[in-house]
Amino acid sequence: MNGTSPAYDVVVLGAGPTGENLAERTRAAGLTTVIVENELLGGECSFWACEPSKALLRPVLARADARRVPGLRRAVEGPLDVAAVFEHRDEMAAHWQDEDQVAWLDSVSVDLVRGHGRLDGPRQVVVDTPDGETVRLTARHAVGVCTGTVTAFPDLPGLEDVRPWTNRQATAARQVPERLAVVGGGVVAVEMATAFQALGSRVTMLVRGRGGLLGRMEPFAGEMVADALRETGVDLRFGTSVASVARDDGGDGPVRITLDDGNSLVADEILFATGRAPHTGDIGLDTVGLTPGDWLSVDDSYRVTDVPEGWLYAVGDVNHRVLMTHQGKYQARIAGAVIGARAKGEPLDDGRWGRHAPTADSAAVPQVVFTEPEVASVGLTARDAERAGLKVDVVDYDIGSVAGAVQYATGYRGKARVLVDSARRTIVGVTFVGPGVQELLYSATVAVTSEVPVDRLWHAVPAFPTISEVWLRVLETYRDSDGTAA
Template sequence: MNDTSRAYDVVVLGAGPAGENVADRTSAAGLTSVIVENELLGGECSFWACEPSKALLRPVVARADARRVPGLRRAVEGPLDVPAVFAQRDKMAVYWKDDDQVDWLKSVSVDLVRGHGRLDGPRQVVVETGNGETVRLTARHAVCVATGTVTAFPDLQGLEAIRPWTNRDATSARHVPDRLAVVGGGVVAVEMATAYQALGSRVTMLVRGNKGLLNRMEPFAGEMVADALREAGAELRFGTSVTGVVRENGPESPVRITLDDGNSLVADEILFATGRAPHTADIGLETVGLTPGGWLHVDESFRVTDVPDGWLYAVGDVNHRALMTHQGKYQARIAGAVIGARAKSEPLDDGRWGAHAPTADGAAVPQVVFSDPEVTSVGLTTQEAQRTGRRVDVVDYDIGRVAGAAQYADGYRGTARVLIDADHKNVVGVTFVGPGTPELLYSATVAITGEMPVDRLWHAVPAFPTISEVWLRILETYRDRTDKDT
C-alpha cells in the first residue's frame, strides 16, 4: 500500500455544487484548495436529482401546456416518446460522466483526490483511493464538509432485499414500470409521480399523513397538484403507511406491499421518497467529537459550532438549513469568501462578495416543484406566519383572470398568494401555482430579499400581456381591501 501526504490551505469533502463552489471561491481568494470525491464530480444534482429529473419532467409539462393551447391539442394527443425522453435525460446527465467537471476544476486551480475521505482529527483528512493508495491531507486553515444527503428509509423488515427505488433509481431508470408505488408526499414523490404517470406507469401514491401533498407549502398548492395527478390517472391514498414489502417470486417479480389498514397492493417497482438523511455516517466525525450520521450545525459563517478552534465548516444539505441546490451554492459562496478572508485576517464584510451572512437562508428561500401544475414559493407561508406570531395580510388572486394567463393557455388554472407584513408593508411570502409560474419566482425573491415596500412595487411595471401582470392585480386587490378597511 502506498501512502502519501499533502498539505493545502483548504480541504473540501464532497464535489457536489456546494463543495465545488467552496473550492472555487477559496482558490479565487489565493488559497491552495483540494476537493475529495468518491463518486462523480457534480454530485447528486447533476447526475441523479435536478438535471435528470427536470429532463424527465420537461416534456410532461410542455405537453400539458400544449394541450391547453387551441390549435395544438391534436398535435399532442398521443403518448410521450419514452426512448426520446430517456435519451434527453441521458444527455442532460452528461451520460453519467464527469470529464467536463474535472476540466473545470483544473481551470480554477483546484486539485482533486478521488476516493472515500474521512476526517482523522483536527484539520486532517484521510482518503482511501480506488487503487489501494492512502492519501493524508492536512488543511492549514479549513476543512469544509459538503457531503450532502442520502435517502432516509423507514425501518421495514426485508426492505433492502426487494431493492426499492430511490430518487437515483427513478431518475436513471432504463424502463417505465407498468405499476409504480410512490411512498411519500413531498417534492421528490410529487415530481416522480408526475413524470412516471405521464410516461405510462399506473402510479399509486402512499402518503402517511392526512395533510395532503407538499405539506410544508400553502395547502392550496398540494390540493391543486393532487387534483391534477388524479385527473392524469394516478391514485392517491392518504393516511396510509407501509408495513411490509416482499418480492414473492424472486428479485425480478412484482412487489407485494402491505399497508397498515390491512390492505395490500402489487407494484412492479416501489419508490421511497420519505425524506433525506445526512451523508455523514462514515466520514470520521467521531474523530473530532461529533456524532456519525448526524446533521452538522453551523453558525452564520457556516463554521460547525460543536468543534473548537473554528477550522471545520459545513455547507449545503448536510447542515440542514435549506435542502436545495441553489441554497447550497449560495452558502458555499459565502463560506468560501469567509474562509479566504479569515485566512488572510481580513474583515469579513469587505465588499468583495457582499455581506458575509446567509440572509436568504431563512427569509427568502425560493423553491420550485416541477409538477403539473408547477408550484413556486419563497419566504413565509401562512402557517409559518401564524406560528411565529407575525402579523400579515394575505392576498389571494386567481391567476387565470390575468390577460397573460389567457394567452398562455385556454382555461388557465392557477392561484397566487402574497403575504404582506401588516406593520412594515413589505412582501414576506409568495406562493404561485400554475403553468409558467417558475419564471415569476425571481421577482418575488428580489421583492422579499430587498424588503421592498408595497408603495415601491407599484412602480415596477409588469409587461402586458404576460402572467407577471398578476403582481399588479395583487397590488390592486391589496389597495382595494386597505381602502375599505380605512
Template sequence: MNDVSRAYDVIVIGAGPAGENVADRTRAAGLGTVVIEHELLGGECSFWACEPSKALLRPVMARADARRVPGFRQAADGPLDVPAVLAHRDTMAEHWKDDDQVDWLESVGVDLIRGHGQLTGEKQVAVETPDGDTVRLTARHAVVVATGTGAALPDLPGLDSVRPWTSREATSSSEVPGRLVVVGGGVVAVEMATAWQALGSQVTMLVRSEAGLLPRMEPFAGELVAEGLREAGVDVRLGTSVISVTRREPAAGEVRVELKDGTETTADEILFAIGRTPQTGKLGLETIGLAPGDWLRVDDTCRVTAVPDGWLYAVGDVNHRALMTHQGKYQARIAGAVIGARARGETLDTSKWGAHTTTADLVAVPQVVFTDPEVASVGLTTREAARVGRRVEVVDYDIGLVAGARQYAEGYRGTARMLLDEETGVVLGVTFVGPGVGELLYSATVAVTAEVTVDRLWHAVPAFPTISEVWLRLLETHRNRGTAEPR
C-alpha cells in the first residue's frame, strides 16, 4: 500500500453532471482541478436516470402519439419490440462504460482519481483507491461536493432480503417483469410505471397520499397523468400504504406486499420510488463539524453555509435546492465562476440575476415529466404562490382547442395554466399538460426568468398551426377578462 500526497487548486468529489461541469468551469478559469469518482463518470443521470429512462420512454411516447394520428393508428397499434427498446436503452447508457466521459475529462485538462473520497479536515481529502492505496489531497482554494443522492427506502423489516428495485434497477433491468408494483406517486414512479406497462408488465401503483400523483405540481397535472396511466392499464391506487414486503424463495420468487387496509397484492418485482437521500454518509463530514448523512445547505453561490472561511461548496442534488440534472449543471457553472473569481480576488456579482448567483433555483426551475400525457412546468404553482403570499391571476386554457394541437393528435387532451403577478402582470409560473408539451417549456422558462409581462408577450407571435399558439390563447383569455360583461 502506498500513501501519496498532492495539491490542487480545486478538488471535486463526485463526477456526475454537476461535478463534471464545475470541474470544467474551474479548469477554464485557469485553476488546477482534480475529480474523484468511485463509480462511473457521468453519474446517476448518464447511467441510471435521465438517459436510460428516457430511452425506455421515447418509444412509448412515439407510439402513443402515432396512435392518435388518423391514417397511422392501425400501423402503430402493435406491441413494442422489447429487445430493440432495451438495446437502445443500453446504447444510450453506453453499456455502462464511461470511456467517453474519461476522454472528455482528459480533453479539458482535469485530472481523475478513481476511488472513494472523504474529507479529513479543512481543505483536506483522502482517496482510497481500488488497489488499496491512499491519495491525500490538499485544496488551495476550494473543495466541491457533488456526490448527488441515492434512492430512499422505507423502514420495513427484512426489506434487504426482498431485493427491491430502486430507480437504478428500474432503468437498467434486462428483463420485463410480468407483474410490477410501484410504490410512490412522484416523477420516477409515474415515468417507470408508464415505461414498464408499455413494455408488457402488469403494473400496480401504490400511492400513500389521497391527493393524487405528482403532488408538487398543479393538481390537474396529476389527475391527467393518472387518467392516462389507467387508460393504459395501470392499476393506480391512492391512499394506500405498504406495511410489509416479503419474497418467496428462490431469489426470483414472488413478492408479497401487505397493505395497511389489510389487503395484499403480489408481483414479480417491487419498485420503491418514494424520494431521495443525500449521499453524504461516508463523506467524512464529521471531520469538519458537520453531521454525516445531512443535506449540504448552501447560499446562492453554492458555498456551504455551515463551514467557516468559505472553502467548501456543494452543487447538484446534494444541496437539496433543485433535484434535477439541468439545475445541478446550472449551479456548477455558477459555482465554477464563483471559485475562479474568488481565487483571483475579484468582487462577486451577486445581484439578483448576476453572474455569481443561482437565482433560477429560486424562481425558474423547469421540469418535464415524460408520461402520456407529458407534463412541463416552471416557476410557481398556485399552491406555492399561496404559500409564499404572492397574489396571482390564474389563466387556464384547454390546449386541445388550439389548431396546432388538433394537427398534432386527434382527440388531443391537455391543459395550460399561466400565473401572473396581479400588480405587475409578470409571468410567475407556467404549467402545460398534454402530448408534446415538453418542447414548450423553454419559452415558458425564458418568460419567467426574464420577468416578461403579458403586455410584452402580446407582441411575441406564435407560428400557426403549432401547439405554441396556446400562448396566444392564454393571453387572449387574460385580456378578455378585462373587457367581458359582468356575469
C-alpha cells in the first residue's frame, strides 16, 4: 500500500458525524468517496461528548423528575448507583469500539483509510497509516475538511502538568472525584456540573464573566439553571478567573487553584470547559496557502473562501458557524448535495430554504441543554433580534401553569419565550426552560423553519393535558396583548 495513489471523486478528512454524513451524501449523489480518520469512527460526539454525556445525565434528570411525582419520591431516595450509571455510559459509547460505524460505512459504499491525513497541495491528501505506510489520495472534485474542534485551554503556566480534564476525561471517567472544579459557564460546564454533583462530587464552578451561565441563550435560561445548581449544592462563583494551577504531592495530589482575586481552592480534578479551538493545526493547510490552526471561513455552499479554485470544503465545527453535532450533520447534507450538483454541472437551488442553502445556520439553530431544568431553544433570542434590527413581539409564559406541566411534576417550574416578527407575524425564536422541554423543541423548529403565521398556528390544536399546550397559551397571550385574533 505504501506510495499508492488511488483517485476518488471526494476525499473527506475526519469521520465524526459531520464527515460521515458528508461522505454518505456525496456517495448518494453518485460520487466515489473515501473517508480518512485517525481515531474512532463516530468522532467526539459518539465517544467523548453527546452520547456518553447524555448517558451520564439521563439518570440524573429521571431521578429529579421522579422526585416531583407523588408516590415516587420515596422510591428514589438515596444516592445514584454510580457503577450502573457508568455501565450505561459505556454501553452508549459502544465501549469505545467503532465496528458498527465501520459496518455502516461499508453499507453505504464509502471507503475508509485509517491514519493521520493531511493536505499536500491542491486535491491531494497524504495519509500516514498506523502500520507505517503512506497513502496518497487524489480528489477529482472535492476535499471536505470535517476535523472538528479540540478544547481551547487558557494560557496558564504548568497547566499540562496538572493533567486537566476536558470533556473527554469527564465523560469517560472511571471514578467520581470527591471535589471537582469546573472552569466555564457554557453548555459543557453546566451539564458536567449537573452530572457530577448528582453522582457525588462537591462541585465548584468558576465563571469568568458576571453575565451568568449559558451566555448565548436568553438570560432567564442561565438564571434558572444557576438557581437549580445552587439548590443541589454547586458552589457558583462568577467574575473570577484561574490565575495558576498546580498539583500537590509532586504532581500526584489534589489540584491547588489560585484565582485572580487572590483566593484559592483545592479540588481533586479540574475540568476546563472554556471553549473550543479548530482542529486544523496538523492537516497541511500551509500546502494550500492557508494558516495552520485557523478556523476555515466558508461561503454559503461551505467552500473555503481563501482557496479560489473551489475544491476545498469545510463542514461542521471547523468552519466556526455553529458548533453543534446536529448542525454539522445538517451542513454535511447540504454540502454533499452541493458537491454532487457541481460535479454534474447542475444549477444550485440556493434561495432561502432552498435545497442547497444553509438557511438554518442563521435562522433556526436548535439546541438542548440537558441540565435540571432542561433548556431548549431554536432561532433568535431577543438580544439577537435587537442586534439584527428586527422588531419582534416578545411573549413570555409560565409553563408551570399549563395542566400538562402540573401532571408532569408537582411544583413544576418553567418558562417559555416566543418571539414573533411584528411585521410578518411569524415565529423567529423560541426558548423553553423546564423539565421535559427537550421534546417540545422540534415543534418549535418546524414553526420557525416553516415560517408559519401565528394565525395559521392557532389551528394546530395541542392535546390535553400535555406540556405542549403551552403553545396555545402563548398564542392566547399574544392575541390578548395586541388586540387582534391570533
